[in-house]
Amino acid sequence: MNIHINRFLTILLISILMVACHAFNEENATLIRRTPSITPDYKEVTVPVNMAPLNFVIDEPGAFFQVKLTGENNSQIRITSSNGKIKIPISKWKKILTDNTDGRIKVEVFTKENNRELKKFAPFHINIVKEEIDSYLVYRLIHPGYYNWSEIKIVQRSLENFKTHSLLENQTINKNCINCHAFNQNNGDQFLIHIRGSHGGTYFMDKDKLSRHDLKTDAMPGSATYPTWHPSGEFVAFSSNQVRQNFYSQRSKSIEVYDLISSLILYDRSSNEITNITDTNTATPLQTFPSWSPDGKYLYYCDATFCDSVNLAVDATDIENIHYNLKRRAFNIKDKSFKEPELIFDAAAINKSVSFPRISPDGKYAIITVTDFGTFPIWHKEADLHLINLENGEHKKLALNSDETESYHSWSSNGKWIVFSSKRIDKRAAVPFFSYFESWETIGKPFALPQKDPALYNHMLESFNIPELVRNKVNVTSRNFEKAVKQSAKKAKKEQGLENIPQWTKRNKEAKRSHLEKGIHE
Amino acid sequence: MNNIKHIKFGYRLFLVGYILIFGYYYWLGDYIFAFQENSFLLVWTPEYLIPFLLKPGGILELAGKILTQLYMNQFIGSLILSGIIILPSVLLYSIDRKLNTDHFVFSGFIYIIPTALLMLLQTFYYHFMEYNIGINAILLYSLFSTHHYKKKKYYLPLIMLPLFMYVAGAYTLVFIGTCIVLCLTQQKKRGILRYFLVIILETVITIVAFQKYFFLQPYSQILKFPLPTLDIQEYKLLLFSLGAIIVLHPLLLKNNALKLALSKLRYFQGIALVFILLLTSAAMYRLYNPQVINVIKMQKLITEKKWDKVIDFHENEPSRNLIGQFFYNIALSETNQLCDRLFCGQQDFGPKSLVLPWDNEHLNWGAHFFYSIGLINEAHRWAYEEFIVYGAKPQNTTLLAKTNLINGNYARAEKYIRLLKHTFNYRKEGKELEALLENPKSIMSHSEFKRRMENLPKNQFFIQVSDPQNNIPLMLKDNIHNTQALEYQMAWYLLTKDVSSIIGNIDAFKKADYKALPTHIEEAILAYQNSTKKNVNLSEYNISEKTQENFRKYVSSFTRLKNDKKSLQSYLKKEFGNTFWYYFHFQ
Structure with a gap:
């Protein structure tokens, strides 16, 4: 009986092997001159040696799929699939990357439809460079919505594999809204997060200690909003904004977010004191998106003149006339003083507007987001990333842009990688893309954050918001925040001598609608 | 012998009860099905199902959602809901038999109380299936515990308690209450105190462990979910009454002497049963709100795009409700009859029933107006806000797919269509929309989308959120052929x-x-x-x-x-x- 079973199994196995060999006999394959269509598009991209496997979906008809990855040293991986999803085993991927560092791997795709011939597509390549990317990406996972929100998470994702870890989930803090997170120079041990709602405040994480602060003082037009850490860790500059959003009627645009008032402030962590950076009358100009140079000697920011912001009836045309330039002010750490502003990039002169200046770790370059107007590029389809050479003032549009929005971006700690949000996949949800920054002349083709399920972006509705590269694992969880929200917020003091600054009041015209602009959890 | 007679009588009584309840839901209470089926879109994909497994009580909630999908069919819905509503009586009866194996006395009027209360609770259309399942889960676990208690296998229900808490969530706490009463009613006190302490201790440890190590829910959530949260006085009174019956039933059932005495008063049981039935009927009549039911029925017709039926419905059975009249006006707009037929139906709210104000109360209806006049961006926003706040529903998901198709955002539309395709009840609709996706040119000639694409705003303006009617003249400014907007504008003048x-x-x-x-x-x-x-x-x-x-x-x-x-x-x-x-x- 056993002999019969064994014989049967042997014949079955041989038959399967024969069919398989026949099905994927490369010699018999019909050559297709073009490369296969795959999502995400990983063709001819440049990846760091420590990147997780670039799993992808083959968007070609077929019932059987095979992918052959061949290194320059002839090392090889073969992956077969019946549904076109190619999931590369992580250990084999690591090995082929390591073996081919500063080289490239060839990717050959074979497909076969039922009862049809085997097709072999023209190969594409993946380039591998030795410059590693920071090991983690921290982003906010949120539905790209309007007024309301539901579940929001700050997630830490390992870029070397597919492991994720929630730093904070708002279900543990009564569904409060979680806003911007900011790290000091890619350091996972020092960061801050804003929370809006019943547990509102700015939460500072510093060497395992989480503390809650209330940074709003009378001298500020709004709460502390967009942050940037001074490299010393002693100061954090914020913009303080009264933000509004309007919705467009035509399908070409969706939302316009703008500031009624915005100014810059400096928070001194040791004295718990807020100082104004912007001059006293902050209704004009608008100043926002502060960003320190890595040496801490300059504060870069975006600056626009908004005519008579107190009485203006804001409409679509008014907003189109707001153009932000890139400026900077030298900072003296000893007396916390700023020198006169310097114009770095005159975007208004070319009818453009600048957001999110980010200075490279070596201080030589700035990457900015450029839009036609306004201050909130994530809802601007035309938003693109530009590169400025801070040594000679040259600027250029980066080749990594698409026809859809490219917005928030940050540098890796070694200055060789850029991560940025792009809406190129479904026009609404932002997905993190990475590009290799080789030099002023050369930037690698961008690639989407690889996922274990390569079809994830085809059905995922949420946005990856504010992608930040972080060197080390952030040791905080929702449990820590659950405790921290119970602390009473440490109220910041306003700088002495600022008592005579006019109180910021919301414009009367806006008071009526302000209640409409709150989400249901507020 | 006497026992067998009682048992047979009991089962016959439950069968009669089941048939009566079925008849009620099939012929009168069917509005429940229309409302509840439409209140959640159960998507059969891992990313939608897994979150149910990540919270205590999630499985019970999921079970409720699955059964609710079957409400699409009125007959099956009636079968299921009647069964779930009669089941607590059967379970109570079974527990009673376990507790009184030697001298079982049937007390029909006691058993019928949970079912009567559940029927009253169900008149509130926000009383979802998972709540009924929760009540049954408590009684089922009580039966399981009683069974093992009788066999002196105390440990089994104790061992399984954390699992039960994971499945049933906060309903476990009601079971603990039942358990405590059960302990107190036992004549043999030996070991009871120990059992009592162990179960309390185990509950506390389980809750703490769930919160600290297993789930991300805060204590408030673990202690409440998935119990009903409806904040209506009558509803809460009924719910607490049902809770009290479940917790205290061991006291009633254990007191066989009382039941025996009652049974000897020949007609008492019959009178008590009839009294409870009459009382329940009277209370149901009082809680029955035909106006709300009309709105729910109109909503179903709106969802099915049966405009003529909406119009007939309102003209024959006038709704006095703002939303009902809003639906009527939508149906008139969709059939180009707003300025011909506006006053053929009841209009009690002036222009308010033309355009609903932007607030959370109207989040699920307001988009229809914008969709009708072709202000697709705003219709999308309302549908999206509802999707975010209340989760995927058939209505909002369908509207998101459609508005993205009209706006030419096919990649995003595909994501919503995928959701529809992975459901029991909306797969067909998903496939129909998917066919458009494969041939985008056909969107322009589609009966529903063609007019809306022609009515799209020709000029760019900021949408007036706080005074939505002010968008109508802005729509008409550069598109005089937008007849829906024109008629809404004129209807506004007529009603003002x-x-x-x-x-x-x-x-x-x-x-x-x-x-x-x-x-x-x-x-x-x-x-x-x-x-x-x-x-x-x-x-x-x-x-x-x-x-x-x-x-x-x-x-x-x-x-x-x-x-x-x-x-x-x-x-x-x-x-x-x-x-x-x-x-x-x-x-």
Whole structure:
């Protein structure tokens, strides 16, 4: 009986092997001159040696799929699939990357439809460079919505594999809204997060200690909003904004977010004191998106003149006339003083507007987001990333842009990688893309954050918001925040001598609608 | 022998009860199915199902959602809901039999109370299936515990308690209450105290462990989910009563002497049973709100795009509810009858029933207006906000797919279509929309989308959120052929009795290529001419003979009866209740 079973199994196995060999006999394959269509598009991209496997979906008809990855040293991986999803085993991927560092791997795709011939597509390549990317990406996972929100998470994702870890989930803090997170120079041990709602405040994480602060003082037009850490860790500059959003009627645009008032402030962590950076009358100009140079000697920011912001009836045309330039002010750490502003990039002169200046770790370059107007590029389809050479003032549009929005971006700690949000996949949800920054002349083709399920972006509705590269694992969880929200917020003091600054009041015209602009959890 | 007789009688009684309850839900209570099936979209994909497994009580909630999908079919829905509602009585009965193996006495009126209370709770249409399952879960676990308790296997229910808490969530706490009462009613006190302490300790440890190590829910969530949260006084009273019965039932069931005494009073049990049935019927009658039910039925018809049926429904059974009248006006707009038929249906809220204000209360309905006039971005926003706040529902997911198709965002539309395709009840609709996705040119010729694409705003403006009606003139500014917007604008004037604005905009109908003026516009013109004695520029239109004749009759009747105001209104309502003139004078 056993002999019969064994014989049967042997014949079955041989038959399967024969069919398989026949099905994927490369010699018999019909050559297709073009490369296969795959999502995400990983063709001819440049990846760091420590990147997780670039799993992808083959968007070609077929019932059987095979992918052959061949290194320059002839090392090889073969992956077969019946549904076109190619999931590369992580250990084999690591090995082929390591073996081919500063080289490239060839990717050959074979497909076969039922009862049809085997097709072999023209190969594409993946380039591998030795410059590693920071090991983690921290982003906010949120539905790209309007007024309301539901579940929001700050997630830490390992870029070397597919492991994720929630730093904070708002279900543990009564569904409060979680806003911007900011790290000091890619350091996972020092960061801050804003929370809006019943547990509102700015939460500072510093060497395992989480503390809650209330940074709003009378001298500020709004709460502390967009942050940037001074490299010393002693100061954090914020913009303080009264933000509004309007919705467009035509399908070409969706939302316009703008500031009624915005100014810059400096928070001194040791004295718990807020100082104004912007001059006293902050209704004009608008100043926002502060960003320190890595040496801490300059504060870069975006600056626009908004005519008579107190009485203006804001409409679509008014907003189109707001153009932000890139400026900077030298900072003296000893007396916390700023020198006169310097114009770095005159975007208004070319009818453009600048957001999110980010200075490279070596201080030589700035990457900015450029839009036609306004201050909130994530809802601007035309938003693109530009590169400025801070040594000679040259600027250029980066080749990594698409026809859809490219917005928030940050540098890796070694200055060789850029991560940025792009809406190129479904026009609404932002997905993190990475590009290799080789030099002023050369930037690698961008690639989407690889996922274990390569079809994830085809059905995922949420946005990856504010992608930040972080060197080390952030040791905080929702449990820590659950405790921290119970602390009473440490109220910041306003700088002495600022008592005579006019109180910021919301414009009367806006008071009526302000209640409409709150989400249901507020 | 006596026991067997009791048992047979009990089962017959439950069967009769089941049939009666089925009949009620099949013929009268079917609005529950329409509302609840439409309140959640169960998507059969891992990313939608896994979150249910990540919280205590999630499995119970999921079970409720799965059964609710079957509400799509009225017959199956009635079968399921009747079964779930009668089940607590059967379980209570079974527990009683376990507790009183030697001297079981059937007490029909006691067993029927949970079912009666559940039926009353179910009259609230927000009382979802998972709540009914929760009640049954408590009793099922009580039965399981009683069974093992009788066999002296105390440890099994204790061992399984954390698992039960994971499945049933906060309903476990009600079970703990039952357990405590059960312990207290036992005659043999030996070991009971220990059992009592162990179960309390185990519950506390389980809750702490769940919160600290297994799930991300805060304590408040673990202690409440998935218990009902409806904040209505009557509902809470009924719920607490049901909770009290479940917790205290061991006291009632254990007292066999009392039951025996009651059973000897021959007719007492029968009278008590009839009394409970009558009381339940009376309470159900009181809680039955035909206005709300009408709205739910109209909502179903709106979802199914059965515009003519919505119109007939409201004209035959007038809704006094803002949303009901809003639905009627939507159906009129979709069939281009807003200015011809507006007053054929009840209009109690003036222009408020044309455009709902932006707030969370109206989040699930308001998009229809914007979708009808072609302000697709705003329809998308309302649908999206609802999707975010209340989760995926058939209505919002479908609208998101459609608005993305109209706006040309096919990649995003595909994501919503995928959700529809992975459901029990909306797969077909998903596939129909998917077919459009494969051939985007067909969207332009699609019966539903063609008009909306033509009506899309031709100019860019910021949408007026706080005064949504102000978007209508902005829509008309550069698109005079948007007849839906035009009729909404005119309907606004009609309902605000702003006749001079109607007179000032008659040429808008000419520009929009109307062959004749709509009836209510003619009525407004005649009223204006009559009261001001001014000639109106009719832009080459004529007032129809029928309207003129009607107006003569109206004026004549008005003149004849003007001294008898009571008769005047009732007569004019009967004869001219569907005219602008009557609305102008009396509403």
